[in-house]
Amino acid sequence: MRQAVGPVLAVVAAILVIWYFAAVWMNAAWTQQQAARAGTTVTFSEIVTDTMQQARPRLPAPHQVAVELWNTVVMKKVTSKRSLVYHGWITLSATLLGFGIGTGLGILLAVGIVHSRAMDMSVMPWAIASQTIPILAIAPMIIVVLNSIGISGLLPKAIISAYLSFFPVVVGMVAGLRSPETAQFDLLKTYNASRAQVFWRLRLPSSLPYLFTSLKIGIAASLVGAIVGELPTGAVAGLGARLLAGSYYGQTVQIWSALIGAAVLAGLMVGLVGVLQRVTLKRMGLSR
Amino acid sequence: MSWVAGAFGFWGLAWWINLRIAASRQANTPAARLAVPVIFGVTLLVLWEGLVRGLNVPGVILPPPSAIAARIAVSGPILWADFMQTFVKGALSGYVIGCSAAFLTALAVDRFDFLRRGLLPVGSFIAALPIIGTAPILVMWFGFDWHSKAAVVVVMVFFPMLINTVEGLRSADSMSRDLMRTYAATPGQSLRKLRLPAAMPFVFNGLKIATTLSLIGAIVAEFFGSPTVGMGFRISTSVGQLALDMVWAEITVAAVAGSLFYGSIALIERAVTFWHPSQRAAN
Structure with missing residues (x-):
């Protein structure tokens, strides 16, 4: 882990340098256009300084995004509609609610699949096939339909999030509940253990590594679901709404800051699941 | 009410048949493995149809x-035009x-240990991010036509x-x-004869993940602006017109296209990695 710090920092620095160069390159056309319209010529150093501070650049420079982030995260009150924290919280609450629902239902279905042969044979192929389907495409319909029967706000977005996190959890959990070896099942059989005892003492504990891997995929998918779920409601609130509003009005700095906000949110949530995974598996003696 | 009763009756009957098949001695035959999910799928459709009609x-x-x-x-013609625009032009290109850019980058990264140690953590972090959010930016850069959708897909699968x-x-x-060292193999030979073939299961895993991502990226990018053709465009405008049968028709096309795309990659995988234990077990 320690030896990765240097290379990672180098790569991040390289990305920032490329970003700055790209910002100069992509924004220069606008600067030259303005200068030509004003009838003046601009030197190269003037172009560079101008490309760093345009109001609506094609590609905002990293420090512009950082300033926007600072202004919308720290300087604004969290209840303000211009605060990124406010929008982030709206997206986060839908994500977490959906993730909870999806994970709960996914685990229940996985338990059913493991214990019923008929259920396994009928549901499992569909659960696997459904992962090849662009489920996100039905997001706008779910939002509009639920809206038309009077359900709006948090729940429709949460349903999309739940749907996206549901299938990874089912597939991972089924694999996990089946992961104990035959010898272990045989041992419990010689103890005359009931099915419930086999489940609580053997299947559930050995499924946890699989569950956490699925949870990481699921929570990232939930966030994507919540963001896309915010698009069709016409950009009211949330990170997805910030993206859409930014693209309507050409506010590129706002788009990038919403994007960074979403990235930080995703990183934090995946990281949190990772910490939970490490702590839990360590306490159970399962970590390697 | 007869629709509802009929639907639930069918459900019970189908469930009973599936239980019988699963408990029977032929449960592991290919025919049974195909029949049970098909019966289940048909049951869902019948329930859907019966409930919608019965409950008005x-x-x-x-x-x-x-x-x-x-x-x-x-x-048919509209769906075909949308399919060509979104799937063939946007997603496939x-x-x-x-995928080829990522593959070539991986070959370069693999040569330098420093790059590998730096790029891998950053890459896996970025892979977990909601990259779909770059769609509005790329639509702004590359215009409304399929080029911007292809760009979103490139970023998502990379x-x-x-x-x-x-x-x-x-x-x-x-x-x-x-062993390759004892043969005095050059790095190029070792790459071609040993490490590339050994990498194929992983490469195909990436290719399979990318099939779904590419279709999602192409469809969702159209929500941010598109010409008046395309699956994402049709879905968002049909939702606005409350023409939900059209939305479901597009979703059906997307589902079939996604499954076929995934299936064809899986078929190629079976031909290329025939030596891998996971493939041998299936045969």
């Missing part, structure tokens, strides 16, 4: 499967560009593919690598 659910909330099938039958390929290139075990 309006078509603007949930159209019955028969109405969706009828819509697919009459609007982006998929090819993104990192999962990169990580999988880099992992795969490391996967050849040390015994085999030592």
